Amino acid sequence: MCGIAGIWRRQGDVREEEVAMMLATMKHRGPDDEGRFVDRDLALGMRRLAIQDVAGGHQPYRSESGQIVAIFNGEIYNYPELAHRVQSHGHRLSSRTDGEVLVHLYEMEGPDFVKRLRGMFAIALWDRTQKRLLLARDHLGQKPLYLFESGNTLSFASELKAFYCLPDFSGAYDPSFLSTYLAHRFVPAPDTLVRGVKKLLPGEVVIFESQGPAKRWTYWQPEIAAAARTESFEDLADELDELLKETVTAHLASDVPLGVFLSGGLDSSLLAALASLPSSVPMKAWVAHFPRRHPNYNETEWAAEVARRFHLSLRTIDVEWSLSPERLRELAYVLDEPMADPTVLPLDGVARAASEEQTVMLSGEGADEIFAGYQGYGEPSSLRSLRRLPATLRRLWRDQGWPGSGAVGRSLVPMAARYRGVGFTFDRVQQEKLLRPEYRLPDRPLAVARYWGEVGMLPELQAMQGFDVRWFLADDVLHKADRIGMHHHLEIRVPYCDYRIVEFAMALSPQFRRTHKVDKRILRYVASRHLPSAIVSRPKQGFPTPLTDLLNGPLRPWVHEVLTDPSSEIRHWLLPDQVTALLSQIAPGKTAISRQVYAVVMLELWAQEMKARRIPLTPHRSRTRSVAFRSDSKGQGVPVGPVD
Numbered sequence: 001m002c003g004i005a006g007i008w009r010r011q012g013d014v015r016e017e018e019v020a021m022m023l024a025t026m027k028h029r030g031p032d033d034e035g036r037f038v039d040r041d042l043a044l045g046m047r048r049l050a051i052q053d054v055a056g057g058h059q060p061y062r063s064e065s066g067q068i069v070a071i072f073n074g075e076i077y078n079y080p081e082l083a084h085r086v087q088s089h090g091h092r093l094s095s096r097t098d099g100e101v102l103v104h105l106y107e108m109e110g111p112d113f114v115k116r117l118r119g120m121f122a123i124a125l126w127d128r129t130q131k132r133l134l135l136a137r138d139h140l141g142q143k144p145l146y147l148f149e150s151g152n153t154l155s156f157a158s159e160l161k162a163f164y165c166l167p168d169f170s171g172a173y174d175p176s177f178l179s180t181y182l183a184h185r186f187v188p189a190p191d192t193l194v195r196g197v198k199k200l201l202p203g204e205v206v207i208f209e210s211q212g213p214a215k216r217w218t219y220w221q222p223e224i225a226a227a228a229r230t231e232s233f234e235d236l237a238d239e240l241d242e243l244l245k246e247t248v249t250a251h252l253a254s255d256v257p258l259g260v261f262l263s264g265g266l267d268s269s270l271l272a273a274l275a276s277l278p279s280s281v282p283m284k285a286w287v288a289h290f291p292r293r294h295p296n297y298n299e300t301e302w303a304a305e306v307a308r309r310f311h312l313s314l315r316t317i318d319v320e321w322s323l324s325p326e327r328l329r330e331l332a333y334v335l336d337e338p339m340a341d342p343t344v345l346p347l348d349g350v351a352r353a354a355s356e357e358q359t360v361m362l363s364g365e366g367a368d369e370i371f372a373g374y375q376g377y378g379e380p381s382s383l384r385s386l387r388r389l390p391a392t393l394r395r396l397w398r399d400q401g402w403p404g405s406g407a408v409g410r411s412l413v414p415m416a417a418r419y420r421g422v423g424f425t426f427d428r429v430q431q432e433k434l435l436r437p438e439y440r441l442p443d444r445p446l447a448v449a450r451y452w453g454e455v456g457m458l459p460e461l462q463a464m465q466g467f468d469v470r471w472f473l474a475d476d477v478l479h480k481a482d483r484i485g486m487h488h489h490l491e492i493r494v495p496y497c498d499y500r501i502v503e504f505a506m507a508l509s510p511q512f513r514r515t516h517k518v519d520k521r522i523l524r525y526v527a528s529r530h531l532p533s534a535i536v537s538r539p540k541q542g543f544p545t546p547l548t549d550l551l552n553g554p555l556r557p558w559v560h561e562v563l564t565d566p567s568s569e570i571r572h573w574l575l576p577d578q579v580t581a582l583l584s585q586i587a588p589g590k591t592a593i594s595r596q597v598y599a600v601v602m603l604e605l606w607a608q609e610m611k612a613r614r615i616p617l618t619p620h621r622s623r624t625r626s627v628a629f630r631s632d633s634k635g636q637g638v639p640v641g642p643v644d
Contacts, residue, residue, distance in 0.1 A: 002029055002030040002046045002047050002048040002049055002059070002071075002072075002073045002158075003023070003026035003028075003029030003030055003046065003047045003073060003157070003158040003159065003162075003486065004044070004045070004046045004071045004072065004073045004122060004124055004145075004156075004157070004158050005019055005022035005023055005026065005044075005045050005046070005155075005156065005157040005158065005162050006019060006042065006043060006044045006045065006071070006124050006133075006155070006156050006157075007019055007022075007042070007043050007153065007154070007155050008041065008042045008133050008153070008154045008155075008208060009041050009042075009152055009153045009154075010041070010152040010153075010210055011041075011152050012041065012152065012153075013040055013041065014038065014040070014041060014042055014043040015038075015043070016036060016038045016043055018043060018166070019036060019038075019043040019044065019045040020036065020045065021165040021166075022045065022155070022157055022162040022163075022165060022166070023036075023045045023046070023047055023162075024165070025159070025161050025162045025164070025165060026047055026157070026158060026159055026161075026162055027047055028486060028487050028489065029047050029049065029073075029158060029159070029486040030046065030047025030048040030049045031047075031049065031489055032048050032049055032050040032054075033047070033048035033050065033058060033059075034046070034047055034048070035048070035058055035059040035060050035071070036060070037060040037069050037071075037126070039069070039126065039128060041131075041210075042126055042133065044060055044069065044071045044124055044126065045071070046059045046060065046071040046072075046073070049359070049486075049489055049491060050255075050256070051075065051254055051255065051256055051359065051360060051491055052075075052096060052097050052098060052253065052254065052255050054255050054256065056094070056095035056096065056097060057095045057096070057097025057099070057100070058095075059071050059072065059099065061099055061100050061102060061103050062103060063091075063103040063104065063107055064091070064092060066128075067127070067128045067129050068103040068106055068107055068125065068126070068127055068128070069103070069125070069126045069128065070099070070102045070103050070106070070123060070124065070125040070126070071123075071124050072099035072102060072121060072122070072123050072124075073121065073122045073123075073143050073158055074099075074119055074120040074121030074122060074138060074142070074143045075098060075119050075120055075121070075253075075491070075493065076098040076099065076101070076102075076117055076118065076119040076121065077118050077119045077247075077250040077251060077253065077498075078116075078117070078118040078119070078250070079098035079101065079119075079253075082101045082105065082116060082117075083101055085101075085105075085116075086101050086104035086105060086108065089104075089108055091104040091107070098119075102123060102125065103125070106125055106127070106134075111134055111205060111207060112219070114136045114205055114219055115219050115220070117138070118250075118498065118499070118500070119138060120138045120140075120142030120143050120493070120494075120497075121136070121137070121138045121142075121143055122135075122136070122137050122138070122143040122144060122145040122158060122200075123135065123136045123137075124156065130209070131209060131210050132207055132208070132209050133154075133207065133208040133209075134205065134206075134207050135147075135156060135200060135205070135206050135207075135208075136200075136204070136205045136206075136219075137200045137201065137202055137203065137204055138202065138203070139202060139203045139220045139499035139502075140202050140203075140366075140469075140473060140474060140478065140497045140499060140502065141189070141201070141202030141203075141473070141474030141475070141478055142474075142478050142481075142482065142494060142497060143158070143482065144158055144159065144199065144336075144479070144482055145157075145158065145199070145200040146158075146159065146160045146162075146163070146192070146197055146198070146199055146200075147197070147198045147199070147200060147206075148163045148166075148169060148196055148197050148198075149196065150166075150168045150169070150196065151168070153168070154208060155169075159336050159483075160192065160194060160197055160336045160337060161333070161336055161610075161613060163197065164610075164613040169196075170195070170196075171194065171610060171611075171613065172194070172195045172196075173193055173194065173195065173607065173610075174191075174192070174193055174194060174195040174196075175193075175439050175572075175573050176439075176441055177191050177192070177193050177445065178193070178435060178439050178441075178573055179431050179435065179439065179440065179441050179442065179443035180443050180444070180445055180448075181193060181338055181340075181599075181603065182425060182426040182430075182431050182434070182435070182443070182599065183420045183424065183425065183426055183427075183428075183431065183443035183444075184420050184421050184423060184424070184425070184443075184471075184472075184475075185339065185340035185341060185423040185424075185425045185476065185595075185599055186337065186338075186339045186340070186341075186423065186472075186475045186476045186479070187337060187338075187445075187475070188445060188447065188448050188471040188475055189201050189202070189447075189471065189474060189475055190447065191445050191447075192337060193337065193338060194610070199475075201218065201447075202221075202470070202474045203218050203219055203220040203221050204216060204217070204218050204219070205217055205218075205219055220499060221470070222466060222469045222470060222502055222503070222506050223503065223506055223507070224455060224458065224462055224463070224465075224466035224470075224506065225455070225458055225462070226503075226506055226507040227507070228507065228508065228509035229507050229508065229509070233512060233522070233525070236508070236512065236522060237522055237525050237526050239504070240501075240504060240522060240523070240526050241526045241529065243500060243501060243504060244270075244274055244495070244501070244526065245274055245277070247495045247498045247500070247501060248271065248274040248275050248362075248495045249274075249277075249278050251275075251362060251493045251495045252275060252278065252362075254359070254360045256358075256359035256360060257284075257357060257358045257359055257360070258283070258358065258359070258360040258361070258362070259283060259284040259285060259286060259354060259357070259358040259360070259361050259362070260272050260275055260283060260284075260285050260286070260312070260361065260362040260363075261285075261286055261287075261350065261354075261361055261362065261363045261364070261492075262285035262286065262287050262303045262306060262307065262312070262314070263287060263288070263299050263302070263303060263364075264287065264299040264300070264301070264302025264303035264304075264305065264306055264535065264538075265299065265302070265364070265535075265538065265540065266367075266373075266520065266523070266524060266527055266531075266535065266536065266538065266540070267364030267367035267368070267373075267496065267523075268363070268364035269302075269306045269527070269531055269535050270364075270523070270526070270527045270530060270531060271362055271363075271364045271495060271496075272285055272306055272307075272310055272312060272362075273306070273309075273310055273530040273531055274530065275362055276310040276311065276312065282311050282312060282313050283312050283313070284312070284313045284314075284315060284354075284357065284358065285303065285306075285307050285312040285313065285314050285315065286314075286315045286317060286350050286353065286354045286358075286361070287299065287300050287303040287314065287315070287316055287317065287350070288317055288319045288346040288347075288349060288350040289316045289317060289318050289319065290318075290319065290320055290346075290546060300316050302535065302538065303316075305532065305534075305535070306531070306535060309531075309532065315353065315354070315357075317349060317350045317353040317354075318349075319345070319346045319348075319349025319350060320349075323345050323349075323550055323555075325555065325558045327345075327348065328555075328601070328602075328605060329605055329608075329609070331344060331345075331348060331605075332602055332605035332606045332608070332609050333606075333609040334348075334483050334484065334487045335479070335480065335483050335602075335606070336479075336483055337479070337606070338602050338603045338606040338607075339475075339476060339479060339480065339602065340423075340425060340595070340598050340599035340602045340603075341423060341476050341477075341480055342545040342547045342595070342598055343480070343545050344480045344484060345545050345547075346545055347480060347481070347484050348484050348487075351484050351485060351487075351488050351490055351492070352488050354488075354490065355488035355489055355490040358490065359489070359490065359491060360490070360491045360492075360493060361485070361490055361491070361492050361493070362492075362493050362494075362495065363481060363492050363493065363494050364494075364496060365477050365478065365481055365492075365494045365496065365497070366473060366477060366478075366494050366496040366497040367496040367520065367523060368422075368520070368540070369422075369465065369468040369469050369472060369473045369477070370465075370469060370473075370496055370497070370501065370502055370505045370506075371496075371505055371513065371519075371520040371522065371523040372461065372465055372513040372514040372519060372520060373514075373519045373520040373523075373540055374422045374468075374519075374540075375519075375540065376422050376464070377461055377464060377465065377513075377514060377519065378514065378516065378519070379410070379460075380415065380459070380460035380461050380464075381461075381515075381516045382407070382516070383407065383410060383411045386407060386408055386411040387411050391412065394408050394409075394411060394412055395412065398412065414456065414460075415460040415463055415464060416452045416453075416455065416456040416463060417452075419452075419463070419464055419467060420443070421467060421468055421471065421472045422468055422472060423472055423476055425595055425596055425599045426596060426599070428443065430596070431443060433575075433578055434574050434575060434578045434579070434582070435573065435574060435575070436572075436573060436574065436575060439573055448467070448471065451466070451467065451470070452467075459510055461510050461513065461514070462506075462510065465506070465513075466506075469502065469506070473497070478494065478497065481494060508522060519540060524536055547591075547594045547595065547598060548586075548588065548589070548590065548591055548594040549588075551586050551594050551597055551598065552586055552587060552588055552594075556586065559583070559597065559601055560583055562601060562604055562605070563579050563580075563583060563597075563600060563601065563604060564576070564579070564580060564583070568604055569604055569607035569608055569611065570600065570603055570604045570607065574600070579600060582596060582597060582600065583597065
């Protein structure tokens with residue numbers, strides 16, 4: 001696990017200190033080692049968090065001939081199989097680290113080697129013979145990769161903030177995606193809110209060569225419209241049970257301490273149960289805890305029950321201390337992009353505590369998107385009876401504001417026209433009211449609009465899940481897991497996001513995904529074989545965050561000050577009187593308003609942090625393999641001198 005960065009020029013040399021400065025901004029992603037490679041028109045670099053073969057496994061990786069060089073961020077879970085494959089073709093491996101197989105697989109199979117990988121990864125590979133740079137991202141987008149092109153220069157990095165040290169990077173905002181952010185609470189890939197910066201899509205490969213345009217293609221995407229499998233429910237459950245066991249076992253490979261995040265809910269409890277099966281040593285589990293004044297946000301009793309049953313050593317972490325203005329400002333910087341998911345708050349608290357004892361953590365993220373667990377996924381079923389009524393009657397009902405008019409109004413609009421994901425924040429009317437006129441743009445970027453044009457005739461549940469698996473999962477759920485984990489020198493692994501599990505789930509018929517009353521139907525059935533019935537039958541609670549309590553209580557004065565400050569960044573984009581009106585609506589029980597205020601706060605804090613980063617770091621010249629670092633005020637590494 002690490003952070004990677006690189007610079008490639010079609011014409012002109014690249015200096016090693018350029019990539020050294022980029023790596024300095026990402027020392028938190030890899031405190032254990034640094035490696036670089038320079039080849040006139042290309043420089044590659046990485047920071048390493050050592051997980052496997054701690055003493056060995058240095059990057060960059062090189063082929064025996066030295067003509068293929070690669071850097072890599074992530075974990076390859078089918079490494080043993082791939083190692084055997086490359087060795088059987090005569091290649092030598094000098095370490096036990098999983099990424100070393102990449103250069104040899106490329107020699108054997110060319111760019112299609114990525115199809116053989118099972119894991120989470122962002123890869124940069126340089127073919128010195130062909131003068132070809134290949135970049136690739138894993139199937140689900142668990143590991144990030146940002147691209148910035150300026151003239152004849154391409155820069156890439158695991159985090160967007162790495163570009164701020166480049167002399168040709170302005171860091172200018174791109175407000176054309178403000179509507180998109182307000183609607184989705186993130187900006188879907190490949191776009192960002194920074195001009196000139198794009199994200200590589202999940203499952204995408206791009207090749208840059210000295211002549212001609214870049215070549216890009218998608219080697220994998222979730223098959224949203226896959227034909228439903230015809231096996232019986234029991235047979236499919238058997239298959240899923242075995243697939244989950246095998247996947248979780250593969251995710252346990254580690255030479256450093258490994259634990260599990262445990263909420264006591266279905267997903268994390270099943271994960272903990274399966275992870276404990278092959279282990280003879282008690283595993284540590286970590287649960288976030290809120291004080292008694294937040295009675296609806298405490299799952300520690302359920303987590304304790306699971307821990308007792310599977311002999312886990314449970315650590316209970318009081319995370320309220322981390323929900324302060326200072327922590328929110330830091331998180332706005334850590335997250336790299338504006339992202340308004342409040343579950344990042346308890347995740348940050350428990351990850352910070354876990355990192356004191358662990359280096360790798362398993363997380364149940366992804367199960368809700370993949371197995372249809374969110375409450376909103378039940379809406380197509382709940383609206384079915386309303387849609388039997390004549391449209392004229394429903395329009396009258398909606399216009400008169402009679403009881404239930406909200407649901408009636410939604411029944412009149414196809415899901416393809418109104419769905420913005422489970423993280424939905426501001427609807428179109430609310431966006432238009434809040435934004436300055438020049439920024440009232442479509443809230444669906446091109447890639448997302450194209451998706452909804454293609455899936456409009458699918459069953460609505462499939463279309464909703466398809467969007468969330470393709471974008472919400474990568475750009476919200478997995479984004480926060482990567483940034484929070486790496487900020488605390490912690491690798492967070494998400495077994496449910498194995499692409500084979502996704503392929504299995506996307507091929508299930510809707511009634512096996514959920515019914516009107518039962519969500520995650522097949523996953524709950526499999527869980528019933530391993531967990532107490534009380535855990536299996538628990539309604540979904542999600543990662544608890546008392547956001548409304550916080551914004552209506554201790555954070556309220558500070559939030560008001562931040563958003564009404566005459567020098568605030570958002571005043572360039574949002575109407576100040578509408579921001580003030582939004583703040584005035586904060587009240588107990590108004591969850592939707594709290595989410596909207598939080599989205600605006602995180603946008604403002606992110607803009608402030610990025611503005612402060614526009615001053616480039618002083619270039620550092622070194623011919624050594626590694627550099628020494630000091631920490632700046634945010635704990636980021638700044639190069640100060642060479643290490644012999």
